[in-house]
Amino acid sequence: MKRIQGWGNTKTNYLVPEAAQQYLSKTVGYPLKLVNASQEFLLRKVPPSKLHPYPGILIDPEIRLRHARGQSLGDWIDMGDGSVDTFPDGVIFPSNEKEIRKLLQYAQANEINLIPYGGGTSVVGHLTPPGEGPPTLSVDLSRMNQLIEINKENLEATFEAGVSGPQLEDHLKKHGFVLGHFPQSWEYSTLGGWIVTRSVGQQSYHYGRIEPLFVTGHLETPLGSLEFPHVPKSAAGPDLRHILLGSEARLGILTRATMRIRRLPEEERFYAAFFPNFKIGAKALREIAQAELRLSMLRLSDPMETETTFQLSGEEKLVNYAKRGLSLFGQGENRCMLIYGLTGNHAANKLADRQLAHLVRKHQGMMIKFYLGEAWIEKRFLTPYLRNTLWDLGYALDTLETALPWQKIQIGRQSILSELHNGLARDGEKVLAFSHISHVYTNGASLYITYLYRRAQDPDQTLDRWKRLKGAASRAIIALGGTITHQHGVGLDHQPYLATEKGPLGTRIIENIIKDMDPKQVMNRGKLVTSGE
Numbered sequence: 001m002k003r004i005q006g007w008g009n010t011k012t013n014y015l016v017p018e019a020a021q022q023y024l025s026k027t028v029g030y031p032l033k034l035v036n037a038s039q040e041f042l043l044r045k046v047p048p049s050k051l052h053p054y055p056g057i058l059i060d061p062e063i064r065l066r067h068a069r070g071q072s073l074g075d076w077i078d079m080g081d082g083s084v085d086t087f088p089d090g091v092i093f094p095s096n097e098k099e100i101r102k103l104l105q106y107a108q109a110n111e112i113n114l115i116p117y118g119g120g121t122s123v124v125g126h127l128t129p130p131g132e133g134p135p136t137l138s139v140d141l142s143r144m145n146q147l148i149e150i151n152k153e154n155l156e157a158t159f160e161a162g163v164s165g166p167q168l169e170d171h172l173k174k175h176g177f178v179l180g181h182f183p184q185s186w187e188y189s190t191l192g193g194w195i196v197t198r199s200v201g202q203q204s205y206h207y208g209r210i211e212p213l214f215v216t217g218h219l220e221t222p223l224g225s226l227e228f229p230h231v232p233k234s235a236a237g238p239d240l241r242h243i244l245l246g247s248e249a250r251l252g253i254l255t256r257a258t259m260r261i262r263r264l265p266e267e268e269r270f271y272a273a274f275f276p277n278f279k280i281g282a283k284a285l286r287e288i289a290q291a292e293l294r295l296s297m298l299r300l301s302d303p304m305e306t307e308t309t310f311q312l313s314g315e316e317k318l319v320n321y322a323k324r325g326l327s328l329f330g331q332g333e334n335r336c337m338l339i340y341g342l343t344g345n346h347a348a349n350k351l352a353d354r355q356l357a358h359l360v361r362k363h364q365g366m367m368i369k370f371y372l373g374e375a376w377i378e379k380r381f382l383t384p385y386l387r388n389t390l391w392d393l394g395y396a397l398d399t400l401e402t403a404l405p406w407q408k409i410q411i412g413r414q415s416i417l418s419e420l421h422n423g424l425a426r427d428g429e430k431v432l433a434f435s436h437i438s439h440v441y442t443n444g445a446s447l448y449i450t451y452l453y454r455r456a457q458d459p460d461q462t463l464d465r466w467k468r469l470k471g472a473a474s475r476a477i478i479a480l481g482g483t484i485t486h487q488h489g490v491g492l493d494h495q496p497y498l499a500t501e502k503g504p505l506g507t508r509i510i511e512n513i514i515k516d517m518d519p520k521q522v523m524n525r526g527k528l529v530t531s532g533e
């Protein structure tokens with residue numbers, strides 16, 4: 001059963017060992033003992049539905065509560081502390097395109113705001129029903145989870161858009177193929193969600209972001225059905241798929257998508273390396289990216305993330321032993337851990353590993369071929385559960401991300417982290433903040449920041465602290481000329497910064513496309529851009 005408050009299923013937990021709890025208390029202060037709002041309390045907040053009866057619409061409070069929010073920290077505070085105050089008026093589970101077509105007609109005839117619901121893993125407020133205006137209907141796509149066709153000759157597979165990460169890879173694995181899109185939310189996020197938010201998987205270095213994997217698809221729009229051309233490549237004017245990618249449900253509901261697939265790799269391995277500090281590590285990463293080594297993943301943690309990973313591992317003895325060993329080889333207090341992946345055939349992996357080892361050594365690094373890489377891959381989809389444990393202990397945790405050119409990675413990291421570290425100084429509160437580089441390009445990299453602070457007794461204060469931290473970090477990103485989001489999308493939380501990134505004309509183009517394609521504003525109004533609010 002999926003949790004209503006927090007991440008994931010109710011059976012899976014991520015334990016934080018006593019020593020790690022002490023580390024957190026020392027770093028940000030002793031947490032307050034807080035209890036979550038009860039589910040009975042949350043259910044009592046769900047108001048009567050404003051929707052008129054329509055076949056298949058469910059209006060019971062629990063199903064509406066379950067679709068009321070995503071996974072942003074604001075969403076967590078709303079659900080955990082009980083401040084949630086907007087709910088969809090109903091939820092429907094369509095089974096096919098025809099039902100979706102009818103739903104769009106119904107929504108236009110009755111002025112209803114539709115919010116497609118994939119896996120509910122949005123971290124930027126994509127799923128929040130507006131407080132005012134017409135009724136909102138959540139369109140849960142989980143019944144549309146089938147593999148429609150595999151074309152082995154062209155290495156393509158067509159799926160219904162509600163298919164989740166594990167369902168999709170299970171379908172493909174039976175036939176010997178893989179898509180290879182593994183965002184950390186993979187357990188729940190869906191193909192449709194990935195495409196309309198332009199998501200990025202952990203092994204994007206090998207498989208690519210979602211954009212190059214997306215070949216074609218079918219969109220049900222308020223104006224009718226839109227089938228994108230199905231060709232290997234085209235120069236026939238602007239690529240219409242690019243108005244869908246990142247459209248965040250403002251243009252319609254994606255019902256199916258054809259994706260580029262690959263044969264299952266002969267082997268896959270994950271290993272670690274250490275660098276003496278972040279500056280050296282980032283330089284090595286740049287050289288690796290520019291040498292175009294055939295790796296599948298690169299993730300360089302900064303010193304604080306490296307230390308926190310050690311502390312949270314629960315392997316106290318092993319960690320102390322490892323730290324002593326690393327120090328002896330020049331990887332002292334500022335050590336940065338790199339996790340890298342090799343995916344492909346044995347000979348190519350061996351070659352890439354050798355080339356990598358050469359570059360690591362050139363940058364005073366040290367390769368670690370046992371335990372760390374395997375531990376990372378084993379826990380990669382378990383890590384989001386850590387947020388539940390931390391929340392229950394009394395800590396609020398959030399992440400944010402950007403992409404910057406290589407020459408701004410150092411200064412960018414320092415500036416964003418400094419905003420976060422000092423962001424709650426006036427409350428006398430400390431913030432633990434750290435970062436990693438996880439997607440590298442020849443001309444730059446993404447920077448992914450995690451920050452943690454103490455929840456306050458008053459949920460409004462927890463929310464206010466989050467807004468101040470997120471605002472300060474976002475303004476720092478804008479000042480650096482970075483993107484406001486490398487992978488999470490815009491939703492509500494990044495909307496204030498979109499115009500700075502796109503410019504006035506760019507924003508107008510996006511708004512006009514939405515106005516034109518959705519004249520009655522029935523699609524996820526108010527998200528991405530304000531038009532339709």
Ligand SMILES: Cc1cc2nc3c(=O)[nH]c(=O)nc-3n(C[C@H](O)[C@H](O)[C@H](O)COP(=O)(O)OP(=O)(O)OC[C@H]3O[C@@H](n4cnc5c(N)ncnc54)[C@H](O)[C@@H]3O)c2cc1C
Nearest residue numbers: 118119120121122126183184185190192193199200249254
């Ligand atoms: C723990 C955690 C880890 C994450 N890690 C990553 C990561 O590594 N990389 C990354 O890119 N993101 C990550 N995310 C963010 C999130 O998982 C992505 O944005 C993901 O693409 C959302 O997919 P979803 O199916 O859950 O969509 P939802 O959250 O359900 O919806 C997101 C938006 O897409 C719309 N939508 C969904 N399906 C459709 C459809 N078929 N047609 C039209 N609109 C649709 C919704 O209306 C909404 O506007 C993470 C989130 C969490 C909570």
